[in-house]
Amino acid sequence: MSDAPARITDFKVLVFDVYGTLADWETGIYEELKPMLSRYRQSAGWSRKEVLEAFTAVEADLQAKFPSLLYSDLLAKAHEVMEQTLRASAGEALEGAGLDSSGASTSDQSAPVPLGEAHIRFGQSIKNWSIFPDSSAALHALSKHYKLVVLSNVDRQSFSHTLAKLSEGGSTAFAPESYSPPESEEYWFPQRNPGSKSPFTLVLTAQDVQSYKPALHGFKVALDVIHKDAALLNTPKDRVLWVAQSLSHDIEPANRLGVTGVYINRRGAYMGFPSGAEPHYAWKFETLGEMAEAVEKA
Known part of the structure; x- marks a missing residue:
């Protein structure tokens, strides 16, 4: 792998953990x-x-x-x-x-x-879990500069409720079919649904990759699709940022695959911390909103 870009704006794709990072799991x-x-x-x-x-x-x-x-x-x-x-x-x-x-x-x-x-x-x-107040606006701001991807320990149908909240700023006034998961397609590209305001180009769930993080299989599937799919700019892993609150479920496995991490340090969180030393991450923010502001300034 070539050296990672020195600036946060040099990356092309952001991969998000959702529950703990974007939604209050x-x-x-x-x-x-x-x-x-x-x-x-x-x-x-x-x-x-x-x-x-x-x-x-x-x-x-x-x-x-x-x-x-x-x-x-x-x-x-x-x-x-x-x-x-x-x-x-x-x-x-x-x-x-x-x-x-x-x-x-x-x-x-x-x-x-x-x-x-x-x-x-x-x-x-x-479907009852709330998103963090900054998540939706920050995602839409970041989507102006990057392609956004999800890899989440969830199933498609359950995630559709969270996707709608993240897409619509938490509003419940939306057409459910705009955020319904596909029934047969191998991968879920939610922006293709009519009426969708999804900031995500691709959604991968544990149901899709048949494994739960921190197992590496899902990470490898995500990176492979990102590299091969034109909708994701055929992006190699040295231009991918992994954005997550959980150091043990996301940042550490991403490290093992040579992917740069961004740590969203949600205050008050108890879970997702490794028993040993912290894995390396390139940037740390208290909220996703803070990350979006840093990108805008850069």
């Missing part, structure tokens, strides 16, 4: 878990940090075991596993069991056990 998870956690003495008094750490441990385990499981189903399963653990600690009888090889919930290997309504509701809660 932590608040969304925390608020949606509270009703279940409040029912158990062990977890009723957990701090926000304790809640998020407990959830992330379960989520990461499921993502590693079942990389092809839709994220909405994985969220539902994580909710179920957390409740099973709490009930076991409280000495209550458990219902349900683990996942079979296809990711289905089973009590034995022949009889499926439906997830409870509360678990399913949690799995579908992404």
Whole structure:
């Protein structure tokens, strides 16, 4: 790889993490878990940090075991596993069991056990998660200077709700079909939808790449498409910036592939920090809005 450009404006494509960077993942998870956690003495008094750490441990385990499981189903399963653990600690009888090889919930290997309504509701809660106040305006400003790409640990249908919010400045007054994911196309180019105001040229989800970050496979797919697709200017990886709040899920794996990172240090975040030394990143901003302002000045 040739030396990376010295100026932030010398890059051509920005790849974004979404949940934690553009959308308030932590608040969304925390608020949606509270009703279940409040029912158990062990977890009723957990701090926000304790809640998020407990959830992330379960989520990461499921993502590693079942990389092809839709994220909405994985969220539902994580909710179920957390409740099973709490009930076991409280000495209550458990219902349900683990996942079979296809990711289905089973009590034995022949009889499926439906997830409870509360678990399913949690799995579908992404549509309720808020975007950060600066995200939409900053993305539209950055899209004047770069092609924007998403690689997110989510499924297409769940992401469509967040895409609409990011595209429309948080407004709910939009045509849903403008942000509906494609049913059959290999890749999702949301700007091709009639009426779409998407700042993103390409959206890749865990559903598309069949893996969850920080596994490198999704990063390699994203970089390959960016390099080969004319809509993304056939951009090589030394002209790609990886923009994320999570150092462990995004910046560190990008480093391993020789891709320059931009760290968005969202204040109050608990998740996404490595256990060891911080990976290298070329720029650090407190918000995406601050990054957009720096680009405009440059």
